[in-house]
Amino acid sequence: MMQAPLPPAYSQLSDEQTHERIRRAKQALGERVVILGHHYQRDEIIQHADYRGDSYKLARDATRHPEAEFIVFCGVHFMAETADILTPYHQKVILPNMSAGCSMADMANIYQVRACWRELTALFPADSMVPVTYMNSAANLKAFCGERSGAVCTSSNARAILEWAFRQGERVLFFPDQHLGRNTGIAMGIDPDSEMVVWDPELPLGGNTEEAVRRAKLILWKGHCSVHMRFTRAQIEAARKTYPGIKVVVHPECRREVVEAADCNGSTEYIIKVVRESPPGTQWAVGTEINLVHRLAAEHPDKFIMCLDPIVCPCSTMYRIHPSYLCWAMENLMQGNVVNQVRVPENIAHWARVALDRMIGVTESARRAEAVASATATG
Numbered sequence: 001m002m003q004a005p006l007p008p009a010y011s012q013l014s015d016e017q018t019h020e021r022i023r024r025a026k027q028a029l030g031e032r033v034v035i036l037g038h039h040y041q042r043d044e045i046i047q048h049a050d051y052r053g054d055s056y057k058l059a060r061d062a063t064r065h066p067e068a069e070f071i072v073f074c075g076v077h078f079m080a081e082t083a084d085i086l087t088p089y090h091q092k093v094i095l096p097n098m099s100a101g102c103s104m105a106d107m108a109n110i111y112q113v114r115a116c117w118r119e120l121t122a123l124f125p126a127d128s129m130v131p132v133t134y135m136n137s138a139a140n141l142k143a144f145c146g147e148r149s150g151a152v153c154t155s156s157n158a159r160a161i162l163e164w165a166f167r168q169g170e171r172v173l174f175f176p177d178q179h180l181g182r183n184t185g186i187a188m189g190i191d192p193d194s195e196m197v198v199w200d201p202e203l204p205l206g207g208n209t210e211e212a213v214r215r216a217k218l219i220l221w222k223g224h225c226s227v228h229m230r231f232t233r234a235q236i237e238a239a240r241k242t243y244p245g246i247k248v249v250v251h252p253e254c255r256r257e258v259v260e261a262a263d264c265n266g267s268t269e270y271i272i273k274v275v276r277e278s279p280p281g282t283q284w285a286v287g288t289e290i291n292l293v294h295r296l297a298a299e300h301p302d303k304f305i306m307c308l309d310p311i312v313c314p315c316s317t318m319y320r321i322h323p324s325y326l327c328w329a330m331e332n333l334m335q336g337n338v339v340n341q342v343r344v345p346e347n348i349a350h351w352a353r354v355a356l357d358r359m360i361g362v363t364e365s366a367r368r369a370e371a372v373a374s375a376t377a378t379g
């Protein structure tokens with residue numbers, strides 16, 4: 001999506017002036033505004049956030065302040081759409097820079113997914129298949145899943161959602177991230193060689209033989225995150241050689257061999273938790289976006305924390321939320337001009353909400369069951 005250039009007055013402000021004006025606008029708006037910040041946002045943005053989190057947590061946090069008129073989402077477009085879908089109509093979700101998208105989310109569009117579904121339903125009854133979309137997708141793909149008895153998942157609940165999906169049907173179409181799908185499927189015991197196929201939307205039958213598709217339980221869309229594709233097994237080996245005893249934690253958007261070689265993997269919220277709960281002196285190599293890794297290192301000076309990739313680069317679209325844009329958006333809100341509102345049309349929002357509500361229902365009941373199991377084990 002396009003973002004109009006900022007009025008020059010904003011780019012001419014010093015950093016200090018920009019932050020001071022954000023603070024003033026926030027104070028003036030008071031309870032009328034809530035600022036959410038994804039963990040990949042730079043510190044200069046995170047300092048203004050009322051809530052920070054992974055994509056699941058932020059989707060839930062967005063619903064905590066029904067009194068707020070504005071939810072300013074410092075993250076990427078699909079996150080802002082989700083916040084809009086889950087909140088009442090009177091709340092307006094603002095994305096400070098409309099060009100903050102997600103290159104992975106762009107790897108699947110509704111026409112391609114519909115075409116894939118048509119090919120699959122020519123082979124199998126529609127009610128034997130369950131579509132599951134990663135949160136990192138456009139609202140119309142979430143709606144596609146909602147309308148076809150499917151659901152959304154995030155990196156923090158992919159396993160619970162896939163387990164749920166396999167209770168609903170025999171096959172799952174998972175998009176757009178093949179790696180999260182594959183890593184989760186492997187953890188559940190699904191054979192990646194004989195029970196999974198990768199679906200290339202550019203090719204007939206996704207580039208597979210009919211026999212392979214008929215055998216597959218998990219059909220993985222050919223999509224990926226270019227930030228997480230940078231991490232390799234060789235980097236893990238090098239880190240272990242240089243820092244004996246170092247622990248490796250990666251995001252499940254990394255490829256299979258990286259996830260398998262790591263000590264553990266999980267969502268951004270999970271990565272923060274394992275690092276926080278580790279004893280002082282623990283060494284960590286982290287395979288995820290660099291702003292989060294730097295913040296972890298700063299917040300845990302008693303631990304050694306490094307990025308797995310020596311040539312680190314941020315998620316370029318998350319990075320588009322620059323403080324100048326936040327300042328511009330907040331001051332406009334203060335002056336009564338609603339800029340950069342993300343509003344999902346109700347016909348799409350309705351079915352997308354169905355898919356998101358399924359995700360939330362399944363996740364919360366899985367978390368309750370886990371809490372009961374761990375209380376029973378410890379008590």
Ligand code: 13P
Binds near residue numbers: 039054056154155225
């Ligand atoms: P999390 O839900 O783990 O924060 O992931 C979002 C994301 O975009 C990772 O690349």
Ligand code: SF4
Binds near residue numbers: 101253
């Ligand atoms: Fe999208 Fe990857 Fe950036 Fe996450 S890190 S927002 S998946 S491009």
